[in-house]
Amino acid sequence: MTPLVRVPPNGGEMNQWIAKQVLDLGVFGIIFPHVSTVDEARNAVGACRYPRLPGAPRYDPPGIRGDAPVRAARYWGLTQQEYYARADVWPLAPEGELLAVIQCEEMRAIENLPRILQEVPGIGVVLIGEGDLSQELGHPRDYEHPAVAEAIDRILAICTTHGVPCGHPHPDTKNVERLIARGYRFLMPSAPRSFAVLEQGRRLAGRS
Numbered sequence: 001m002t003p004l005v006r007v008p009p010n011g012g013e014m015n016q017w018i019a020k021q022v023l024d025l026g027v028f029g030i031i032f033p034h035v036s037t038v039d040e041a042r043n044a045v046g047a048c049r050y051p052r053l054p055g056a057p058r059y060d061p062p063g064i065r066g067d068a069p070v071r072a073a074r075y076w077g078l079t080q081q082e083y084y085a086r087a088d089v090w091p092l093a094p095e096g097e098l099l100a101v102i103q104c105e106e107m108r109a110i111e112n113l114p115r116i117l118q119e120v121p122g123i124g125v126v127l128i129g130e131g132d133l134s135q136e137l138g139h140p141r142d143y144e145h146p147a148v149a150e151a152i153d154r155i156l157a158i159c160t161t162h163g164v165p166c167g168h169p170h171p172d173t174k175n176v177e178r179l180i181a182r183g184y185r186f187l188m189p190s191a192p193r194s195f196a197v198l199e200q201g202r203r204l205a206g207r208s
Contacts, residue, residue, distance in 0.1 A: 004099065006031035010040065016047035016064050023048065023087070024068050026075030029099030031127060036109035038119050045100045045122040048089050058092055061122060092122035101167065101186070104155050105129025106136050113155065117162035125186045126159050127167035128152055143170075156183060171197050180204050 005022040007015050007030055019030050032044040042061045049063030073083035088096035104113060104126050117123065130143055130152055139145040143152070159166035160183055167186030168179050173196050179187060189197040 002028045002099075004029040004031055004101070006033060009034040014040075014043045014047075016043060019044075019047035020066050020068075023065065023098070024072050026072040028097060029101060029124070031101040031103060033103045033129065034105050034109075034132075035102035035116075036104075036106055037112055038116055041102055041116045041120040041123060044102055045089055045092075045120060048098050048100050049122070050084065050087065058088075058121075061120060089122040090124055099124040101125040101127050103127045103129040105132040107133075107151065110151060110154055110158075113158045114162070117158065117164050123164055125165045125167045126155065127169060127186065127188065128155050130169060173197055173200055176200050177204055 003026075005027045007018045007022065009015075015032075019032075022030060030044075030048060032040075035041050035044055043064075046061040046064045048065060049061070050065050050067065051063045052059055054062075069080050069083050069087065072087070073080045076083055076086070078086070086095060086097045089098050089100045090096040100123055102116075102123055102125075104110060105128075113126070117126070130148070131141060133151055134140050134142060134145070134148045137145075137147045137151065139148050142148060156166045165185035166183065167188060168184045169188045171179055171184075171187040171189050176187065176197055177200070187197065
């Protein structure tokens with residue numbers, strides 16, 4: 001099981017300090033909500049990376065994570081130097097074991113998503129925030145409404161075009177087969193239903 005943490009949305013300042021805190025606790029990834037611009041996406045990925053000098057391999061986006069790996073390295077069962085080698089974002093760093101997930105939750109984010117995925121390497125997953133998206137479109141939690149369904153389909157199509165996994169936040173035993181068939185590669189079931197959905201998803205993906 002891979003522990004991920006969803007941090008709060010950005011307020012008056014970017015939340016890289018929160019990202020540092022949870023990464024230092026040893027999590028393997030962060031879900032950043034309401035990422036709607038290139039700058040916000042760059043900050044999200046950079047918050048998961050340690051700084052390097054310009055010109056270093058895979059420098060961009062530049063890392064802004066502060067140094068304090070003792071606890072995370074211990075929880076990962078690694079030395080600090082081994083942790084440094086793996087504490088980078090996948091797939092930008094092939095040996096990296098951190099996952100930077102951005103949530104696409106508003107129309108502004110959808111409009112900017114092609115630029116985000118083109119200009120910001122290191123995004124591991126784009127997770128659809130269909131609850132807030134449906135609110136903005138005036139059809140709260142009516143995910144079958146044509147306007148909401150069209151917006152969701154746009155996100156999936158953009159991710160597919162750019163080769164970035166797209167995530168769905170509400171899989172269950174009734175829709176998981178359809179979601180996998182449509183191309184979703186990251187499924188986030190709610191806790192009470194997680195194990196049944198995970199077992200079914202693993203079977204459908206040929207991993208059981």
